[in-house]
Amino acid sequence: MKKTTEEDHSQCTNLLKPVRDSLDVLNGKWKLPIIISLTFGEKRFTDIAKDVHGITDRMLSKELRDLELNGLVVRKILDGYPVRVAYALTPHSKSLKTVIDSLRNWGILHRKKLNMECKEKKSSGQLIGK
Amino acid sequence: MKKTTEEDHSQCTNLLKPVRDSLDVLNGKWKLPIIISLTFGEKRFTDIAKDVHGITDRMLSKELRDLELNGLVVRKILDGYPVRVAYALTPHSKSLKTVIDSLRNWGILHRKKLNMECKEKKSSGQLIGK
DNA sequence: TATAGCACTATACTAAAGTATAGCAATAAT
DNA sequence: ATTATTGCTATACTTTAGTATAGTGCTATA
Numbered sequence: 001m002k003k004t005t006e007e008d009h010s011q012c013t014n015l016l017k018p019v020r021d022s023l024d025v026l027n028g029k030w031k032l033p034i035i036i037s038l039t040f041g042e043k044r045f046t047d048i049a050k051d052v053h054g055i056t057d058r059m060l061s062k063e064l065r066d067l068e069l070n071g072l073v074v075r076k077i078l079d080g081y082p083v084r085v086a087y088a089l090t091p092h093s094k095s096l097k098t099v100i101d102s103l104r105n106w107g108i109l110h111r112k113k114l115n116m117e118c119k120e121k122k123s124s125g126q127l128i129g130k
Numbered sequence: 131m132k133k134t135t136e137e138d139h140s141q142c143t144n145l146l147k148p149v150r151d152s153l154d155v156l157n158g159k160w161k162l163p164i165i166i167s168l169t170f171g172e173k174r175f176t177d178i179a180k181d182v183h184g185i186t187d188r189m190l191s192k193e194l195r196d197l198e199l200n201g202l203v204v205r206k207i208l209d210g211y212p213v214r215v216a217y218a219l220t221p222h223s224k225s226l227k228t229v230i231d232s233l234r235n236w237g238i239l240h241r242k243k244l245n246m247e248c249k250e251k252k253s254s255g256q257l258i259g260k
Numbered sequence: 261t262a263t264a265g266c267a268c269t270a271t272a273c274t275a276a277a278g279t280a281t282a283g284c285a286a287t288a289a290t
Numbered sequence: 291a292t293t294a295t296t297g298c299t300a301t302a303c304t305t306t307a308g309t310a311t312a313g314t315g316c317t318a319t320a
Contacts, residue, residue: 008170012181016166018237019230023162025240028277032153036146040138045297051142056279061298071243082287085297092243099236100149102228107148109225110155113201158307175267186309191268212317215267 022099025070030055030063035072035093036100042076042088067093152229155200160185160193165202165223166230172206172218197223 026032030052037043037051049060064087067073072093078084156162160182167173167181179190194217197203202223208214 009181012167012170013183015169015230015234016163016181016183018234018241019162019166021237021241022233023159027157027159029153029157030278032149033146036149037142039145040142046295051139051146053143053146057298058280058300059278062277071247082296092240095239096236098232099229100145102232103152104145104148106226106229107151110222111148111151113222117201160308176265186311187268188270188310189308192307212266 025072026096026099028063030059031067031072032096032100032103034060034063034067035089035096038073038087038089038093039097039100042086044084044086048087072096155202156226156229158193160189161197161202162226162230162233164190164193164197165219165226168203168217168219169224169227169230172216174214174216178217202226 033052033055034048037048040051043051045057045060045064048064049055049057052060055063064073064075068075071090074088074090076086076088078086163182163185164178167178170181173181175187175190175194178194179185179187182190185193194203194205198205201220204218204220206216206218208216
């Protein structure tokens with residue numbers, strides 16, 4: 001193994017910095033799922049909740065506020081009585097498409113790998129606990 | 131706004147499921163940064179710590195263990211005295227490259243956007259507080 | 261002999277993320 | 291008249307993530 005150089009380190013920092021900027025905005029269990037739900041068109045609170053299985057109202061409410069503050073979601077008040085609300089993506093959050101696609105593809109790959117390992121263990125009798 | 135259909139919902143679920151699989155493995159502030167550090171070659175504990183600015187030894191130790199369990203990192207014991215350890219990516223974690231690239235690109239875009247907003251506010255005198 | 265590096269672990273703590281449960285004001289449907 | 295729906299908020303809580311600080315046994319270097 002060759003020694004880590006200053007050169008390597010600054011190259012690494014260059015890649016790291018923008019990735020961390022992304023992670024700061026997208027962190028947590030729910031933000032990307034909410035955005036994904038909205039990629040299929042603007043939706044109401046309860047419709048998002050139905051898509052994003054397992055989220056509580058409190059979390060959905062909080063995360064939508066966070067996303068709005070970061071300019072990733074807009075809250076639209078639909079005119080008419082009673083007042084209804086819809087959430088939609090912004091052009092900025094639409095640019096997350098490639099991020100979402102790459103995570104989707106990797107997720108599929110990862111699950112495939114897990115299944116393969118599971119089969120291997122079964123056939124060699126190693127399947128003991130977690 | 132058209133009503134959310136069953137069709138839409140199952141399409142959404144299809145996209146959501148693998149993304150959540152990815153997020154489950156990659157969640158938190160440190161996992162991707164650690165992996166990024168290792169994309170520049172296998173490294174020792176303290177070298178990773180230098181790249182991933184701000185991480186504590188405890189976190190690094192814990193996250194490396196997690197990543198190892200999930201098959202994203204291998205721990206190599208280098209022979210010789212004193213015993214030295216190096217961490218390296220696996221083929222599986224190398225397949226995260228597209229994920230990392232897309233996050234990097236989006237991070238750059240996001241920061242550009244923030245800077246623009248900041249300038250706008252300055253020029254219209256709205257820069258108050260956070 | 262002293263100091264620093266390596267690869268950690270231990271203990272104790274704070275802060276943030278997330279859950280559970282309930283309620284509310286308005287309207288719509290039965 | 292009753293119940294359900296919508297889009298939330300409030301309170302209280304648990305769990306997980308992350309920080310701070312110290313220490314260990316070893317070796318290499320000055």
